[in-house]
Amino acid sequence: xxxxxxxxxxxxxxxxxxxxxxTTAVHDLTLEMPEGGITVLVGSSGCGKTTTLRMINRxxxxxxxxxxxxxxxxxxxxxxxxxxxxxxxxxQAGLFPHRxxxxxxxxxxxxxxxxxxxxxxxxxxLLETVGLTADAGKRYPHQLSGGQxxxxxxxxxxxxxxxxxxxxxxxxxxxxxxxxxxxDELLRLxxxxxxxxxxxxHDIDEAVRLGDRIAVFRTGGHLVQYAAPAELLARPxxxxxxxxxxxxxxxxxxxLTTLAEVPQQxxxxxxxxxxxxxxxxxxxxxxASGTGHHLVISAxxxxxxxxxxxxxxLPVRPLRDTDTLLAAVNESIASPTGLVARVxxxxxxxxxxxxxxxxxxAGRRHQEAxxxxxxxxxxxxxxxxxxxxxxxxxxxxxxxxxxxxxxxxGADGGTGAGTVTAxxxxx
Amino acid sequence: xxxxxxxxxxxxxxxENWSGSDxxxxxxxxxxxxSLLATLIAAAIALPLGLLIGHTGRGAFxxxxxxxxxxxxxxxxxxxxxxxxSGLSMTPVYxxxxxxxxxxxxxxxxxxxxxxDPEVKDAARGQGMRGHQVLLQVELPLALPLIMTGxxxxxxxxxxxxxxxxxxxxxGLGRYVFDGLAQRDLVQVxxxxxxxxxxxxxxxxxxxxxxxxxxxxxxx
Numbered sequence: 001x002x003x004x005x006x007x008x009x010x011x012x013x014x015x016x017x018x019x020x021x022x023t024t025a026v027h028d029l030t031l032e033m034p035e036g037g038i039t040v041l042v043g044s045s046g047c048g049k050t051t052t053l054r055m056i057n058r059x060x061x062x063x064x065x066x067x068x069x070x071x072x073x074x075x076x077x078x079x080x081x082x083x084x085x086x087x088x089x090x091x092q093a094g095l096f097p098h099r100x101x102x103x104x105x106x107x108x109x110x111x112x113x114x115x116x117x118x119x120x121x122x123x124x125x126l127l128e129t130v131g132l133t134a135d136a137g138k139r140y141p142h143q144l145s146g147g148q149x150x151x152x153x154x155x156x157x158x159x160x161x162x163x164x165x166x167x168x169x170x171x172x173x174x175x176x177x178x179x180x181x182x183x184d185e186l187l188r189l190x191x192x193x194x195x196x197x198x199x200x201x202h203d204i205d206e207a208v209r210l211g212d213r214i215a216v217f218r219t220g221g222h223l224v225q226y227a228a229p230a231e232l233l234a235r236p237x238x239x240x241x242x243x244x245x246x247x248x249x250x251x252x253x254x255x256l257t258t259l260a261e262v263p264q265q266x267x268x269x270x271x272x273x274x275x276x277x278x279x280x281x282x283x284x285x286x287x288a289s290g291t292g293h294h295l296v297i298s299a300x301x302x303x304x305x306x307x308x309x310x311x312x313x314l315p316v317r318p319l320r321d322t323d324t325l326l327a328a329v330n331e332s333i334a335s336p337t338g339l340v341a342r343v344x345x346x347x348x349x350x351x352x353x354x355x356x357x358x359x360x361x362a363g364r365r366h367q368e369a370x371x372x373x374x375x376x377x378x379x380x381x382x383x384x385x386x387x388x389x390x391x392x393x394x395x396x397x398x399x400x401x402x403x404x405x406x407x408x409x410g411a412d413g414g415t416g417a418g419t420v421t422a423x424x425x426x427x
Numbered sequence: 428x429x430x431x432x433x434x435x436x437x438x439x440x441x442x443e444n445w446s447g448s449d450x451x452x453x454x455x456x457x458x459x460x461x462s463l464l465a466t467l468i469a470a471a472i473a474l475p476l477g478l479l480i481g482h483t484g485r486g487a488f489x490x491x492x493x494x495x496x497x498x499x500x501x502x503x504x505x506x507x508x509x510x511x512x513s514g515l516s517m518t519p520v521y522x523x524x525x526x527x528x529x530x531x532x533x534x535x536x537x538x539x540x541x542x543x544d545p546e547v548k549d550a551a552r553g554q555g556m557r558g559h560q561v562l563l564q565v566e567l568p569l570a571l572p573l574i575m576t577g578x579x580x581x582x583x584x585x586x587x588x589x590x591x592x593x594x595x596x597x598x599g600l601g602r603y604v605f606d607g608l609a610q611r612d613l614v615q616v617x618x619x620x621x622x623x624x625x626x627x628x629x630x631x632x633x634x635x636x637x638x639x640x641x642x643x644x645x646x647x
Contacts, residue, residue: 059553084555094550097645098568107554140644156554 048221087157481540497530535577539570
């Protein structure tokens, strides 16, 4: 999946939207979303991100400027037909309360004239895709939980297999635990389906988690920065973006990198029930490590805990290669020995990494990301220069798309695919 | 007083009062015929109006003020007025009954339409439904419980008021009321009144039962 290499799917060219009451929702927006991958539009309320999204399927028409979908001007297309070709998911799901879940999902296929049988069969298939049971299909929306309703909303948007999905704060109304689940599901689905997704949220963590590219909007409909998450976090274009990203943006950056590259050493272990050395010979997987700490493991090799002097076990939270560097930093602080236990996919111990190594990698990661590759961050908002600075905003989008594949979202080395022309990008 | 109620009871159950062209059975049928026809005509006028106002959001003041207008309308006065203009026919009766029924149907239809969640309408448009598809597939079905309530209220009002058909010498259960008054037969007056009340209450119960059955899947 290389969104950077794809054709341009959605382009905004000098788009302006002023509502009849005089407020400007979107100000002179020029933005390109390449085919494939998730573009997140983020900003506080009233920044024009939702209006921008809704202009793509003509729920709102621009006052001036051109929006193209797959190269074609959307204003030249019939609005209803255009919308049938674009999946649309909104907050609270917006399901039809008088129709069963199955019929809700079948909406667009029925509008396209598929016939009831074929539309229902497709809907049943999608129930499974979004992780719902066939039984849920016969129910009515109000009989489902908020999270399940959102899944139905996603299924309905996918029903006619549109290449483009628009998602307007789809997970805004569910609790944090369910939200994380739904985000994981979306990433899983996206890996399978590789749609071009435009996703609106006001939650920067959600944006960093899901986005291949992030467009930050400021009140008044100004696009301030358009970049891959790693670049955004490492090099915010201006104080507004930095402020929006929050004080922990360096830590957030670590959530984009996995542990895969971080080396591990052999662990000194003791089987459950056996005496901890010092008192006797340990069943060690290797004495070369010299960490000086013993890790108690089960018969299967799963880490159970660190022995304490009083004989109890202190908790260990083992990490896999797919876990983030942020989780490792966290565990390195929590671990009583300063060692982070590493396990394979089955949860069997593979080794340990000391705190120092993790911190070294975390620091290196930050240095890499912060290193300007072409244009220095300061010239990124070029309003006072009177030129449209065309920066390679989308760097390495292909690598960070697969954060759970163990690759780092490097800010360098990518080709500038998603580009932004921020005519009025400075504060 | 007790005597009166005993006579009323006897009147209601007397077999000869129920048969023939002047019997309760026939008058009841007439009464229902007037009521249903008037309500149907009213619905044919009021439903499209209420749906249009609700869908477009234009002319909302009509829908809102119509109900108070309907309440203020003197039904008997209207009958007499149309009677003077059109002469002896059922027309004045139907005009008055329809005028009585239209406001509650328009108002309730409009209320039902405005109660549809804007998010749901937005989603319907966003999935690619055209205006008429949003109206027929989403707004109308969702407004239906309130629309049916409007129809039910209209029908009950019409049933209770259809006695005026007898005022201009036609049939229906009002016959007993007006004949009884003319003959100073209090039992007959009360018999007619009780029958009208029973029909109204029975229809109300039957229709609300039907509504509950039809919309059993809806969220509270």
